[in-house]
Amino acid sequence: MTESEKNLKSERIPPVISQSKISTEANQTGTWRFLRPGYDEKTAPCSAACPAGEDIGRIEMLAAKGDLDGAWETILGENPFPAVCGRVCFHPCEGVCNRGEFDSAIAIHGLERFIGDAGIRKKLSAPVPRHTKVSKRIAVAGAGPAGLSAAYFLARIGYGCDIFEAAPEPGGLLRWGIPQYRLPAAVLAAEIDRIESIGVKIHCNSPIHEGRLEGLQRDYDGLFVGCGEGRPIPLKIPGEELALDGLDFLRQMRQGKETCNGVRTAAVIGGGNTAIDVSRSLLRMGAKKVLLIYRRRREDMPAFAQEVELAIQEGVELVELRAPVRIERKDRDCRLILGPMRAEGTAQDGRARILPADGEEESLDVQSLYRAIGAEPAADWLRPSQKGDVERFSRSRIYYDQFPIIFGGDLTNPTKSVADAIGSGKEAAMLFDTLFAEGREAIHDRLQQCRVGQGKSLSMEMYLSGRRKTRNKEEVPFERINTEHFTKAPRQNTPLPGPAHVIGSFAETEKSFSEGAAQKEAERCFNCGICNDCDNCRLFCPEVSVNLSDPRTCEAAGLNRQIDYQYCKGCGICVVECPRDAMSLTEETTPL
């Protein structure tokens, strides 16, 4: 009996109403489309500014979701030193943070430290080396940040690596040049241990000198030289020998050999990070008064601005536009004679030209005097020459003359920082591997492929074809952030102790975030150019054409959503409502 017969029988009036029984899915509305929206992950400006090329937007996204392990692993993909860099990096990332134009930049530096410390606390293990072992072996001269990074990345690609270090312990400048109040020894040790855990061998008390090159050539297929600059630049003034070397002072201090007893006034000559570190250390060791003497002005200092600020907050007195003329012995003190200087015009390096000014010379009596006006390579062969078969790259130089030798770190970096040294080590690892695997002519293109955004930084994730390898090199400008989807929120800050807590203490000065504050701060991140599953595209799609990806394919695609182009009419709402520019609208070219 049919439905209508049943109705008749029960004497009910059948509904004389036409009914739709099929869905609109038969209509291929995708043919209407002349613009094609698509997921198009781009580069966050912070990431491009990071000398180590860290995928910062993704790191903060994972941290915001509470996935600290994932955030840590993402850092480790590009940088073996999160807990170190979270303390000593000058964080150029924060200066270009898009959120800075909205309210205030994300505390990327503090978050990196928080994530790095969590990695140490949880004893997370470093990413496993690539499955295929490479038969080639690389020697590394110097266990500083550049050498350690080069070895770390080479080991991850599959190379055998031996590091030769002149000092009794590894770390280079991280160990001997940065005081404990900025970088505790235990933190450094934990991160170096992790590099060793993936198979890197560190040979201490084993300096590489010119005489060993021949032997190395026999045992290894390449050499990375990242010895840094160990010889201080002299002041070239009478009485020079009365001033102690700043770097040497920091080294002695780390070995517990230096004291400051009875020092009323100490003076430090220089304007770089070493000068600042020496000044702040002297205060901590009990010097009553510390003068920082610089021949230029505060704004001309090569030291990182926030370090200068902290030093001044702690009580270091800055004496600008005074150049040392000579040093004399005065009883048990040193007498430093200073000449006045003036700034005028602009020199080639962009800073003001500094010329002697009219005026009286001043004299200054101090109990101890340090010079920290820079350093140079300790031996002539370490000074990378222009001669021979040499190729220059952003953060390293390669010599093909005998066997491939790459110079990196402070020896070649225009900016001498820990993060640049790490970037240099990574660049060297890519250079060696490309050279051996694809040949010299492939190097340029290969490096270009791995650039993070438009800058110099490189990504090992891209080099090793990880899931984020396809991100667009286009950097997301602030104008492309849809700020309607964000609310203003104050930046989380870590309280700084006052100067009173600093004297006599080498305990770490800056404190870390609490877990709650760290998550709150990470949540502020725009995640520029990166899909963080906010779901706006799917929420606003009028065509029901944005679908969650099949979990089996989502790992391969790297994204959790896909557009059904059978139906998508190309209205573009998803692209405009994407808060973070992780989508793009392009002209439709492919016929359905």
Place this chain on the structure above:
Amino acid sequence: MSRTAETIDTAELMYPGHVGCPGCGATIAMKLALRALGEKTMLVIPACCWAIIAGPHPQTSLKVPVLHTAFATAGAAASGLRAALDRQGDTETTVVAWAGDGGTFDIGFQALSGAVERNEDFLYVCYDNEAYMNTGNQRSSATPFGMRTTTTPGTNWKRSRKKNIVEALAAHRIPYAATASIAYPEDLMRKFEKAKAMKGGSRFLHVFATCPTGWRVPSEMCVSIARLAVQTNIFPLYEVEDGNRYTLNFKGEKPVSEYLKPQGRFKHLTQADMKEIQEMVDEDWELLMRKIGLDPCG
């Protein structure tokens, strides 16, 4: 962003392949509404854009039953549908009349007014695209002051104000009347959930739904325009319970010109016209604030 894929119900009650224009705001409104209402919903749709978006016979774009009715009859048909369901003992299903501004403000107003005066147990939704868009953009009483339509063309752009439909419905002292916007999905879905839960009487939702085709704005700007309407207070988000308890959901601070300028339908307006519109918006806002019991300047 606290919203994540996991917290959103992933089952959509709409099929793709419908024939709405690209970037149709009314379609977003339906999609969001059905997320909140769920599958135990029956729709009554009079003549309007949605009469065709829901599918030309024999197609349907919705996974819930739809009763297509004549232009003037959404209120009456919804009353009848409710009575039929009650007769069958089905009190769970929510009856939703889903009409455009023409079928609500103009042609269907009598049936609507009659039904809510009887306090019929349904939710009446007016998705407002501010003119008869399905038939090619003729002015309705929801068309705002200053808009050009095919029946208010050229220099004869509309010079009377938009009817305040929420106030008209609130005057019927129905349990719930509120505005919502496709640009504020959380707020919109919350109101649909609230209205669904308030069984036993008439509920009315006035949903602002951009029409990129008729308003002459790029389709991708659909949601941004709706957001600007709220941010400039030309379409305030608020709720009225029992006709006298007002709640404000959002306070806009932008000048109305920011909303008017990007739209082709207002392209002809001069600075003076916009100033006049701003004065109307300010006046309406002040009136609303008085009803809410807030200081209009505060």
